[in-house]
Amino acid sequence: MRGIINNRLIVILLMTWSLGPLLWQVYTSFATTNALVGIEIEETMRWTLDNYRQVLESDPPFHLYIINSTIVGIFSTLITIILALPASYSISKIKEKTRIISKTILLGAALFPYVLLFLGLLEYAREFNIGNNLLFLSIPYAALSMPLAILLMTAAFQDLPLELEEAATIEGMNIVQRLQYILIPLISPAMGSTAILVFLFSWNEYPIALTWISNTELLTLPVAIARLAGSSVYSVPYGAYAAATVLGSIPLLVIVLIFQRQIISGLTQGAIKG
Amino acid sequence: MIILFILPAFLVITFVFGVPLFRYAWMSMHTVSVMSGFEPIPNYGANWIRLFNDYRFWQNTIQTTRFAITSVTIELILAILIALVLNQNWKGRGLIRALSLLPWALPTTIMALGWRWIFNTPYGPIEKVASSFGFSPLNILSNPNIAWIATVITDVWKTTPFVALIILAGLQTIPNDLYEAFYLEGGKPTNAFFTITLPLIRPYIILGITFRLAQAFGVFELIQVMTGGGPASSTESLALYAYLNAMRFLDFGYSSTIMLGSFALLVFACSIAYFLFNKSKNRVTS
Numbered sequence: 422m423r424g425i426i427n428n429r430l431i432v433i434l435l436m437t438w439s440l441g442p443l444l445w446q447v448y449t450s451f452a453t454t455n456a457l458v459g460i461e462i463e464e465t466m467r468w469t470l471d472n473y474r475q476v477l478e479s480d481p482p483f484h485l486y487i488i489n490s491t492i493v494g495i496f497s498t499l500i501t502i503i504l505a506l507p508a509s510y511s512i513s514k515i516k517e518k519t520r521i522i523s524k525t526i527l528l529g530a531a532l533f534p535y536v537l538l539f540l541g542l543l544e545y546a547r548e549f550n551i552g553n554n555l556l557f558l559s560i561p562y563a564a565l566s567m568p569l570a571i572l573l574m575t576a577a578f579q580d581l582p583l584e585l586e587e588a589a590t591i592e593g594m595n596i597v598q599r600l601q602y603i604l605i606p607l608i609s610p611a612m613g614s615t616a617i618l619v620f621l622f623s624w625n626e627y628p629i630a631l632t633w634i635s636n637t638e639l640l641t642l643p644v645a646i647a648r649l650a651g652s653s654v655y656s657v658p659y660g661a662y663a664a665a666t667v668l669g670s671i672p673l674l675v676i677v678l679i680f681q682r683q684i685i686s687g688l689t690q691g692a693i694k695g
Numbered sequence: 696m697i698i699l700f701i702l703p704a705f706l707v708i709t710f711v712f713g714v715p716l717f718r719y720a721w722m723s724m725h726t727v728s729v730m731s732g733f734e735p736i737p738n739y740g741a742n743w744i745r746l747f748n749d750y751r752f753w754q755n756t757i758q759t760t761r762f763a764i765t766s767v768t769i770e771l772i773l774a775i776l777i778a779l780v781l782n783q784n785w786k787g788r789g790l791i792r793a794l795s796l797l798p799w800a801l802p803t804t805i806m807a808l809g810w811r812w813i814f815n816t817p818y819g820p821i822e823k824v825a826s827s828f829g830f831s832p833l834n835i836l837s838n839p840n841i842a843w844i845a846t847v848i849t850d851v852w853k854t855t856p857f858v859a860l861i862i863l864a865g866l867q868t869i870p871n872d873l874y875e876a877f878y879l880e881g882g883k884p885t886n887a888f889f890t891i892t893l894p895l896i897r898p899y900i901i902l903g904i905t906f907r908l909a910q911a912f913g914v915f916e917l918i919q920v921m922t923g924g925g926p927a928s929s930t931e932s933l934a935l936y937a938y939l940n941a942m943r944f945l946d947f948g949y950s951s952t953i954m955l956g957s958f959a960l961l962v963f964a965c966s967i968a969y970f971l972f973n974k975s976k977n978r979v980t981s
Binding site for chain 1: 696697699700701703704705707708710711712714715716718719776777780783785789791792793794795796797798800801802803804805806807808809810811812813815818820823852856857860861863864867905906909910912913915916919920934937938941942947950951954957958961
């Protein structure tokens with residue numbers, strides 16, 4: 422394929438396109454309102470930290486939303502892995518025919534635009550009075566991530582050679598020992614990829630958090646940001662918006678740069694095996 | 696033993712995916728709203744009749760389909776191009792790949808808000824560039840004819856990295872020998888793309904398209920934050936309409952009907968796409 426595409430040009434375009442809007446947010450977050458609306462002013466009047474001050478001093482404090490999102494992310498990831506691990510082990514062991522049917526159902530569920538489920542899920546929150554609780558919010562998140570998690574980990578279990586487990590059985594290890602000492606360590610890369618994808622999903626999820634959480638102290642970051650934007654489509658406190666989006670993006674920037682390998686392998690394995 | 700292992704996950708999936716759909720089916724046959732004091736009253740299909748005659752529902756169906764098809768088509772073309780570049784060996788590829796993933800990893804609400812500022816009239820950068828070229832204000836987000844294009848651009852920005860990764864996974868399964876043999880036979884690079892690359896990454900393209908179409912069809916927060924469905928409902932999506940019916944008009948029966956109706960339309964659209972796709976595949980192979 423070499424030669425027909427000018428690589429460097431495309432990479433530059435790609436980076437401008439992907440990062441440009443983010444850098445524009447960073448610029449906006451440090452600019453004064455006068456600078457943003459284009460009033461001719463001196464250079465020293467163009468830059469400010471007021472936007473950040475405004476966001477950080479708001480009530481409840483902005484970092485609370487980041488903490489809430491992190492709590493939900495961790496809980497959902499734990500629940501998903503704990504339930505999906507035994508399930509995917511079993512699916513990798515059952516009859517070929519049953520396995521294909523299970524995988525097809527799981528794929529269908531993974532493709533489902535889950536936003537259409539929000540009203541049904543809201544009924545649970547009302548029925549059992551579990552809205553406004555970050556731990557309970559993690560349960561629907563775990564369930565929504567479950568199909569993809571099981572698919573990814575089943576594929577990992579299937580990739581392990583059968584002899585391995587047979588040998589361990591002959592050595593007298595029971596099923597829990599086999600999983601604990603042999604199988605789980607071997608599929609840990611797939612488990613890591615799954616965990617990070619579930620965490621990202623839960624961190625970013627919006628419609629369910631929007632309908633389950635009404636207590637401002639418990640809002641997750643995406644909902645808090647949307648609320649900030651809420652009132653009017655045409656108003657201009659964009660400096661403060663931008664400061665909030667920059668602060669909200671930093672945790673994810675760090676996660677993507679640290680875990681890029683796991684994220685990419687999770688997504689691509691999902692594509693190859695799914 | 697096996698059952699014990701699968702059961703918890705199976706139960707959770709059933710309760711979250713299965714039960715709501717049956718619940719919707721039941722609610723869609725009842726009036727459950729402020730009018731009924733939220734007590735379900737059977738209404739013998741009145742919700743469904745209302746849905747069929749609801750101009751706004753069909754308008755939203757057209758708008759959502761327009762959004763989904765335009766976004767996914769552009770994403771696919773860009774993603775193939777990006778994947779081809781990322782599939783080659785050059786220095787710094789890993790970093791570029793990680794950075795290009797950023798838009799996908801950020802919460803949709805964050806960047807929907809960011810793009811609303813980019814499209815802002817008159818202070819956003821696009822309007823500024825336009826006015827410096829002497830154009831009159833474009834009023835992108837307040838013009839019912841073009842506001843939806845802004846939502847498409849934002850969606851393309853956000854989800855192209857995901858599609859590109861799927862395609863890249865496909866490209867990496869193609870052995871290099873195939874190309875070498877093709878060039879030895881005197882083939883041209885452009886032909887190599889159409890005779891080797893495209894057919895071999897076809898399953899990945901299908902997977903990417905299916906997944907993205909389903910997601911785009913359920914577009915919600917992007918619209919809610921960027922335009923709120925406006926101007927004049929011109930960007931309103933089905934999911935947003937269902938949401939408004941439940942949370943603003945407090946008509947849960949009708950909201951359930953909209954969601955089931957949307958789901959049925961999605962399944963219908965997918966089967967048509969699948970049918971057409973199989974037909975085109977048969978034509979290619981024969």
